[in-house]
Amino acid sequence: EADIYQTPRYLVIGTGKKITLECSQTMGHDKMYWYQQDPGMELHLIHYSYGVNSTEKGDLSSESTVSRIRTEHFPLTLESARPSHTSQYLCASSPRWDYEQYFGPGTRLTVT
Protein backbone atom coordinates (compact mmCIF):
# COMPACT_ATOMS: atom_id res chain seq x y z
CA GLU A 1 0.00 0.00 0.00
CA ALA A 2 1.31 3.40 -1.04
CA ASP A 3 2.13 5.96 1.61
CA ILE A 4 0.65 9.10 0.15
CA TYR A 5 -1.74 11.24 2.11
CA GLN A 6 -4.14 14.03 1.32
CA THR A 7 -5.89 16.37 3.72
CA PRO A 8 -8.62 17.30 4.09
CA ARG A 9 -10.60 14.48 2.50
CA TYR A 10 -13.70 16.64 2.19
CA LEU A 11 -13.99 20.43 2.20
CA VAL A 12 -16.96 22.75 1.80
CA ILE A 13 -16.01 26.39 1.57
CA GLY A 14 -17.51 29.71 0.51
CA THR A 15 -16.66 31.68 -2.60
CA GLY A 16 -13.62 33.94 -2.29
CA LYS A 17 -11.87 31.97 0.44
CA LYS A 18 -8.23 30.97 0.18
CA ILE A 19 -7.61 27.25 0.59
CA THR A 20 -4.65 24.90 0.59
CA LEU A 21 -4.95 21.21 -0.20
CA GLU A 22 -2.20 19.18 1.41
CA CYS A 23 -0.37 16.23 -0.13
CA SER A 24 2.47 14.31 1.49
CA GLN A 25 4.31 11.13 0.60
CA THR A 26 6.78 9.14 2.66
CA MET A 27 8.32 7.14 -0.17
CA GLY A 28 11.00 9.66 -1.17
CA HIS A 29 9.57 9.99 -4.67
CA ASP A 30 10.99 12.75 -6.84
CA LYS A 31 7.97 13.28 -9.08
CA MET A 32 4.62 14.52 -7.81
CA TYR A 33 1.38 15.43 -9.59
CA TRP A 34 -1.98 17.10 -9.03
CA TYR A 35 -5.00 15.96 -11.04
CA GLN A 36 -8.55 17.25 -11.21
CA GLN A 37 -11.24 14.59 -11.56
CA ASP A 38 -14.87 15.19 -12.47
CA PRO A 39 -17.52 12.45 -12.92
CA GLY A 40 -17.42 10.85 -16.36
CA MET A 41 -14.33 12.81 -17.35
CA GLU A 42 -10.71 11.90 -17.71
CA LEU A 43 -8.24 12.95 -15.05
CA HIS A 44 -6.75 16.30 -15.96
CA LEU A 45 -3.18 17.12 -14.98
CA ILE A 46 -3.05 20.59 -13.43
CA HIS A 47 0.45 20.69 -11.89
CA TYR A 48 3.52 18.51 -11.62
CA SER A 49 6.98 18.58 -10.09
CA TYR A 50 10.15 16.66 -10.86
CA GLY A 51 11.82 17.52 -7.56
CA VAL A 52 12.45 20.21 -4.98
CA ASN A 53 12.01 23.75 -6.38
CA SER A 54 10.61 22.33 -9.64
CA THR A 55 6.98 23.03 -10.59
CA GLU A 56 5.22 22.98 -13.94
CA LYS A 57 1.69 23.61 -15.15
CA GLY A 58 -0.16 20.72 -16.72
CA ASP A 59 -2.50 20.59 -19.67
CA LEU A 60 -5.54 21.91 -17.83
CA SER A 61 -5.56 25.61 -17.19
CA SER A 62 -5.86 26.19 -13.50
CA GLU A 63 -6.02 29.18 -11.19
CA SER A 64 -4.23 27.22 -8.50
CA THR A 65 -0.57 27.35 -7.54
CA VAL A 66 1.78 24.76 -6.07
CA SER A 67 5.10 24.70 -4.27
CA ARG A 68 7.75 22.03 -3.70
CA ILE A 69 10.02 23.12 -0.90
CA ARG A 70 10.46 19.60 0.49
CA THR A 71 10.56 16.30 -1.38
CA GLU A 72 7.69 14.83 0.58
CA HIS A 73 5.30 17.79 0.43
CA PHE A 74 3.39 19.22 -2.56
CA PRO A 75 0.57 21.54 -1.46
CA LEU A 76 -1.93 23.10 -3.86
CA THR A 77 -3.36 26.55 -3.14
CA LEU A 78 -6.41 28.35 -4.47
CA GLU A 79 -6.15 32.07 -3.67
CA SER A 80 -9.85 32.75 -4.21
CA ALA A 81 -12.17 29.76 -4.48
CA ARG A 82 -15.05 29.81 -6.98
CA PRO A 83 -17.94 27.38 -7.60
CA SER A 84 -16.17 26.29 -10.82
CA HIS A 85 -13.41 24.86 -8.62
CA THR A 86 -15.80 22.28 -7.22
CA SER A 87 -14.21 18.94 -8.07
CA GLN A 88 -12.15 16.06 -6.74
CA TYR A 89 -8.42 16.70 -6.53
CA LEU A 90 -6.03 13.75 -6.66
CA CYS A 91 -2.37 13.87 -5.73
CA ALA A 92 0.11 11.28 -7.04
CA SER A 93 3.81 10.56 -6.80
CA SER A 94 6.29 8.52 -8.80
CA PRO A 95 9.92 7.44 -8.35
CA ARG A 96 12.46 9.10 -10.63
CA TRP A 97 13.24 5.95 -12.65
CA ASP A 98 9.84 4.26 -12.62
CA TYR A 99 6.64 4.92 -14.49
CA GLU A 100 4.09 3.87 -11.90
CA GLN A 101 2.11 6.59 -10.17
CA TYR A 102 0.90 6.14 -6.61
CA PHE A 103 -2.28 8.02 -5.81
CA GLY A 104 -3.60 9.55 -2.63
CA PRO A 105 -7.25 9.12 -1.59
CA GLY A 106 -8.27 12.52 -2.97
CA THR A 107 -9.83 15.72 -1.65
CA ARG A 108 -13.42 16.42 -2.62
CA LEU A 109 -13.85 20.19 -2.74
CA THR A 110 -17.20 21.97 -2.85
CA VAL A 111 -17.29 25.74 -3.26
CA THR A 112 -20.63 27.33 -2.44
Added chain:
Amino acid sequence: AQSVTQLDSQVPVFEEAPVELRCNYSSSVSVYLFWYVQYPNQGLQLLLKYLSGSTLVKGINGFEAEFNKSQTSFHLRKPSVHISDTAEYFCAVSEAGNQFYFGTGTSLTVIP
Protein backbone atom coordinates in the same frame (compact mmCIF):
# COMPACT_ATOMS: atom_id res chain seq x y z
CA ALA B 1 -0.52 15.26 -26.71
CA GLN B 2 -1.92 11.80 -26.40
CA SER B 3 -5.60 11.00 -26.29
CA VAL B 4 -7.02 7.90 -24.66
CA THR B 5 -10.41 6.49 -25.59
CA GLN B 6 -12.44 4.19 -23.40
CA LEU B 7 -15.51 3.57 -25.54
CA ASP B 8 -17.59 1.86 -22.87
CA SER B 9 -18.60 4.21 -20.10
CA GLN B 10 -20.57 1.52 -18.27
CA VAL B 11 -20.22 -2.26 -18.40
CA PRO B 12 -22.64 -4.47 -16.47
CA VAL B 13 -21.67 -8.12 -16.23
CA PHE B 14 -22.90 -11.09 -14.25
CA GLU B 15 -20.75 -12.58 -11.53
CA GLU B 16 -18.32 -15.28 -12.76
CA ALA B 17 -18.73 -14.13 -16.38
CA PRO B 18 -15.75 -12.87 -18.40
CA VAL B 19 -15.26 -9.17 -19.07
CA GLU B 20 -13.25 -7.01 -21.46
CA LEU B 21 -12.78 -3.28 -21.00
CA ARG B 22 -11.54 -1.53 -24.12
CA CYS B 23 -8.86 1.12 -24.40
CA ASN B 24 -7.42 2.79 -27.50
CA TYR B 25 -4.80 5.51 -27.64
CA SER B 26 -3.84 7.97 -30.33
CA SER B 27 -0.09 7.88 -30.81
CA SER B 28 1.89 5.23 -32.61
CA VAL B 29 5.21 6.17 -31.01
CA SER B 30 6.60 4.16 -28.14
CA VAL B 31 4.32 4.46 -25.15
CA TYR B 32 3.91 3.11 -21.67
CA LEU B 33 0.44 1.80 -20.90
CA PHE B 34 -1.42 1.40 -17.62
CA TRP B 35 -4.70 0.29 -16.16
CA TYR B 36 -5.84 1.71 -12.82
CA VAL B 37 -8.84 0.83 -10.65
CA GLN B 38 -10.69 3.28 -8.42
CA TYR B 39 -13.04 2.12 -5.67
CA PRO B 40 -15.59 4.59 -4.25
CA ASN B 41 -14.06 7.44 -2.23
CA GLN B 42 -10.54 6.21 -2.88
CA GLY B 43 -7.61 7.13 -5.09
CA LEU B 44 -6.46 5.14 -8.09
CA GLN B 45 -4.61 1.86 -7.66
CA LEU B 46 -2.40 0.32 -10.34
CA LEU B 47 -3.75 -2.92 -11.82
CA LEU B 48 -1.02 -3.53 -14.38
CA LYS B 49 1.41 -1.81 -16.70
CA TYR B 50 3.12 -2.39 -20.03
CA LEU B 51 6.58 -0.90 -20.47
CA SER B 52 8.19 -3.31 -22.96
CA GLY B 53 8.57 -7.00 -23.71
CA SER B 54 5.70 -9.48 -23.79
CA THR B 55 2.51 -7.96 -25.10
CA LEU B 56 0.40 -9.92 -22.62
CA VAL B 57 0.63 -8.36 -19.20
CA LYS B 58 -0.71 -9.92 -16.02
CA GLY B 59 -1.77 -7.77 -13.10
CA ILE B 60 -3.35 -8.01 -9.69
CA ASN B 61 -6.75 -9.52 -8.87
CA GLY B 62 -6.65 -11.84 -11.89
CA PHE B 63 -6.69 -9.09 -14.52
CA GLU B 64 -4.60 -9.13 -17.68
CA ALA B 65 -4.21 -6.86 -20.69
CA GLU B 66 -2.85 -7.23 -24.19
CA PHE B 67 -0.86 -4.54 -25.96
CA ASN B 68 -1.61 -4.36 -29.69
CA LYS B 69 0.69 -1.87 -31.38
CA SER B 70 -0.91 -2.03 -34.83
CA GLN B 71 -4.36 -1.32 -33.41
CA THR B 72 -3.03 1.06 -30.71
CA SER B 73 -5.08 -0.79 -28.15
CA PHE B 74 -4.59 -2.05 -24.61
CA HIS B 75 -7.75 -3.93 -23.64
CA LEU B 76 -8.23 -5.22 -20.10
CA ARG B 77 -9.68 -8.69 -19.48
CA LYS B 78 -10.70 -10.94 -16.64
CA PRO B 79 -11.99 -14.49 -17.24
CA SER B 80 -14.33 -14.55 -14.22
CA VAL B 81 -15.41 -11.44 -12.33
CA HIS B 82 -16.39 -11.12 -8.68
CA ILE B 83 -18.68 -8.72 -6.89
CA SER B 84 -15.61 -7.03 -5.45
CA ASP B 85 -14.47 -6.05 -8.96
CA THR B 86 -17.24 -3.44 -9.13
CA ALA B 87 -15.32 -0.18 -9.54
CA GLU B 88 -14.20 2.47 -12.01
CA TYR B 89 -11.37 1.47 -14.35
CA PHE B 90 -9.05 3.96 -16.04
CA CYS B 91 -6.66 3.40 -18.91
CA ALA B 92 -3.60 5.69 -19.03
CA VAL B 93 -0.80 6.35 -21.49
CA SER B 94 2.58 7.99 -21.09
CA GLU B 95 5.11 8.73 -23.82
CA ALA B 96 8.09 9.63 -21.70
CA GLY B 97 7.06 8.46 -18.28
CA ASN B 98 6.55 11.98 -16.99
CA GLN B 99 3.12 13.13 -18.12
CA PHE B 100 0.22 10.70 -18.08
CA TYR B 101 -2.97 10.90 -20.12
CA PHE B 102 -6.08 9.19 -18.80
CA GLY B 103 -9.26 7.94 -20.42
CA THR B 104 -12.71 8.92 -19.15
CA GLY B 105 -13.07 5.66 -17.26
CA THR B 106 -15.31 2.60 -17.47
CA SER B 107 -17.69 1.82 -14.66
CA LEU B 108 -17.80 -1.94 -14.17
CA THR B 109 -20.81 -3.27 -12.29
CA VAL B 110 -20.85 -6.95 -11.37
CA ILE B 111 -24.37 -8.29 -10.98
CA PRO B 112 -24.95 -11.13 -8.49
